[in-house]
Amino acid sequence: MDKKLRHQLIKQAIREEAVNSQSDLVDYLAKRGYQITQATISRDMQELHVVKTTQDDQFIYRLPEQRPEQQDNDSFQTVLREAHARIDRQDNLINVETLPGSGSVIADAIKQRHWPEIFSVIPTDDSVLLILKRKPAAVETVWERLTEILK
Template sequence: MDKQLRHDLIKAAVQENKIASQSDLVTYLAKKGYPITQATVSRDISELHLIKVAQADGSFYQLPQVEQIDRSDATLAELLKNVNAQFYRQDNLISIETAPGSGIVVANAIKQRHWSEIFTVLGTDDSALLVLKKDDVNNSDIVSERLAALLN
């Protein structure tokens, strides 16, 4: 099966149905005539950056709310405020806590800015972890001040 077609089917599935698990997606695709493995669905979920969002009747996969992220500071500030972001720092680590389902979006938004002080960014469902470079300058102070300015 063509990967692009599979991705298109998965996008349609999560937009039109309440897909709560990977096995739900496997079943959906099989009913459409495309039997694939759970491992393939797992990779596709990761590649499509699907997020699970809690609703009154359970948690369901959705497409990320922001597919192409504007690199302006105003856009990042708005995103951080909308997801009720709070950050905490320890040594060369900064943890940004977010609303459920928003951590990966925040992590991607920060990655796309290519801040020179950051070594890498890891995103989870409800947080982003910034690992800062250890240089002669205090990158932790620089990034913390930048985040504080965005959140105010």
């Protein structure tokens, strides 16, 4: 199956239905005659910057309004808030806790900001670890930015 068509169908499914899991997308595509693995769906969702958010007390997938590299501070703030991001810090590390399935999207959005204080961004399914350079004020600068965005 063509990747572009698969991406279009994934977007269509997310817009039309309350998609709660990747297996929902596998089933959606199967009903349309396309046998796709969950691993392929997972990669596609990361490429599409799909985030998991809450709606009516359940988790659902949502497409971002814009790709992270096109985001301004308002849309970056929206992505962080919809992922219920919480931050904590220790030494030269800042950890961003998110809803399950949102870690890689948040990591991509942070990377696109090209903050010079960041040494590395390490995503998991539900968090992002920021390793900051050991320069005076690096941690404080990034902490203040994130705190301001999350207000």
